[in-house]
Amino acid sequence: MFRIFFVLLILLNSLFAGSEKIYFYTTESNINNFKSLKISFDRYLQKFGGFEFQPFKNQRTFEKYLKDSESVIIISSWHYQNIAKDYNLEAKLIAEKKGTITDSQVLVGYKNMPYRGVVASAYDKAYSKELLSELVSSGSKKLTVLSVPKEIDALMSVGFKMSKFAIVSQDSFNLLKEINPFLAKNLEVYAKSEPKYRMIVAESKIKKANSRLIEIFKNMSSNRVGLDILGQLRIDNMKPVSKKDLENIKE
Amino acid sequence: MKIVLTVILLFLSLFAETPKVVVINSNDKLEKYSDSYLAFKDDFEGNFSTIVVSDMKSREIKEYLYDEYPDIIYTIGSQAYQYAHLYTPEKEIYFSSIVNWKRLPTTPKTFGVSHELHSEMQLTLIKTLFPEIKKIGVVYSRYTEDLINEFQERGKNLGIEIVAHRVFEGTSDISEFHSFMDNIEALTVIPEPTLFRKESLLKEVLTLAKKRELAIFSYHKLFLDYGAVLIISADNQTTGRQISAMISSRDRDGEKVQYPAGTNLIFNKRVADNIGLEYNPVLLYMFNEIVE
Structure with missing residues (x-):
């Protein structure tokens, strides 16, 4: 009896618990299939807890959701430079492809x-x-x-x-x-x-997101499934932003 | 003197006539038309008005065009084009979403985007996604001979051999397709009128290709039900934007009728896995839709 009650409680909890969102919008990566990207990301993130990937096609809608957000976001470095100050964002990870974090x-x-x-x-x-x-x-x-x-x-x-x-x-x-x-x-x-930084994983400086999420992204390239998803974003890896790069991105 | 001239120029620019633009949509209930229309609407920076042919009588369309007498008309679908050409052939007319536009009456002021993709564009995409495929079969008849010649020529640029098989009205049957399919790794289905008129033969051809585990490529998602692994079609939204760019750029030196600049790709991953077709997983981001 107690067991059934316990299972029900977990089920109810999972139904009503708000999952932590990862917001995605990038001006640089011409991804054509958000549905497939979302399915892949959600499936991958499920293993780590209640996280959900939320891609946006429209910049204005994306920025509207950013307000009061505690979410981790993935955006292009160009977009980050434009909005980081307004939304108190801090870059945590940067995308890498073929060993470089910039592209021309x-x-x-x-x-x-x-x-x-x-x-x-x-x-x-x-x-x-x-x-x-x-x-x-x-x-x-x-x-x-x-x-x-x-x-x-x-x-x-x-x-x-x-x-x-x-x-x-x-x-x-x-x-x-x-x-x-x-x-x-x-x-x-x-x-x-000029070489431009690739896409960035960032979080709010004020309302810090779940630190586990940053770790999850950092470790994505260490397994096959994670690598395939990164491939859909046209990158190979997400690595921590160095102090020097952080300064450059802010400029 | 300079100041006076600047003021005059500024004054004149205020009254300079911007071209009057009208969009004629054949039917706004059809998704492919409304996709192009909405993309045009979002992209075009000038003013324009719109009419929908399916909601109006011929007389009303005629009156509207004579009253408005626009400088530029964008027609979506063949009905819209025919009205514009009938009542205002002296004007700049742009068209899109018309199958086989070459049958249309045109003037030196006709511009547009064809419905059909460039053959080399299709082959380039196939090679990008399935680099192992070197021999592609295509069925043709006297109606599609030119298209096949172009496919064969373009295939050479990409190291792809196009194996053509001709069908004849009334006499062709499935038995002749066995040897044809012995020599190919994939089958591209084009809108081939002779084959399409004999639906039973078309179905038999697709069934045979499926049984032989050939990769089937086509231009419409209807073929997914018959085991197609890749659908390549024009992206209707891009077509709307393309017309907007053609009008806005005022560049009349380019091709008057262009091929669509954007593509829409559907990948049937389930079929690809079933027939053991190798594909580049790094390029999955290119697909608009993946059937798992």
Whole structure:
């Protein structure tokens, strides 16, 4: 009798207990399947307790949820730099891929094209515009951004004349060179951005999140399932942010 | 003098006419049309008005177009295009979501985004996701001969051999598909009218491909029920944004009718695992939907 009562109590508790959320929104990683990402993350996090992964497609909605949040968040470093002060955020971990915590974006197009027409990009539109003004400064005024679902779409849209240029990560351009060297050989890099930090795991400085969560993310690359999920985010690992990098990110 | 000139220019810019834009949607109840429309609406920075053909009589559409007399018309679906072309052929008309646009009457001021993806775009995606596949079979007839030639040419750029099998109206049957399927690792199903008209043959072909554990690629999720492992289609939202970018950029040097710039990918992981098809797990992020 006591056992049944106990089981019922646990069940009720799990039904009404609010799970701790991990909020995800990134301008940089063109992930197309949030449903699959959420399922994978939730399944993985279940082993560690009542955690839930909550991805957002819309920046405004994401920021609305951030207010009064005790959650751990995953965002792009560019977005972090823009909002860290307003939301009292502190970067804890930084994404790593192929041993580097930074990545560069390139502006790619057919040879000898004037800076005019459409630029395909799989990044958030505001971020794309900012990148464009960094890459071609005043030339960006005559360029119109077309948002596409994937970086490979952006590259192919240049290759098959749907756009004049594409902004993609150097990694994606290298992938195209491997897969379709015939197409890639006609394209050239017009400009390359300064290395930018990859995505960041952060928490509120005031309302600290469950410290276990940071540990869970830090250890994700040590097992197969965790590695597969990181792969869906297009990264290999999450490592602690060094003091020096933290200062640089804040700048 | 300089100041006067600046003031005049500023004054003139205030009254400079911005082009009048009208969107004509064939039917706002159809998801593929509304996806393109909503994406256009979100992306386009100028003003525009909208009418829906399915809610209006021909006379009302004619009157509306004559009254408004827009500079630019974006038509979604073939009905909308036909009205715009009929009543205002002298205007800039953009179209999207039209199957086989080449049958449409056009003018030098016709622009648009085709419904069909570029063949090399499809093959590049297949190679990215399934790098081991080198021989792909495609069924064609006299109606799709040009498409097959293009697939074969484009395949060469990617080191993929396209094995074509021709079907004939009335005479083709399943027995001739056995030797064809001996030579291929995957089957790409294109909208092939001769094959589609004979539904029983189409089903037999798909069943045989499934029995032989071939990877089936197609363009519509309906084929998931017949064992397709990958569906590649145009992303309708991107198409809406693409039209918005074509209008906004005012770049008339580019291709007048473009291929869709965005793709939508559905991966049937269950089938891939069942037939032992190797895929790159690192690239799973690319799929819009994964069937587990």
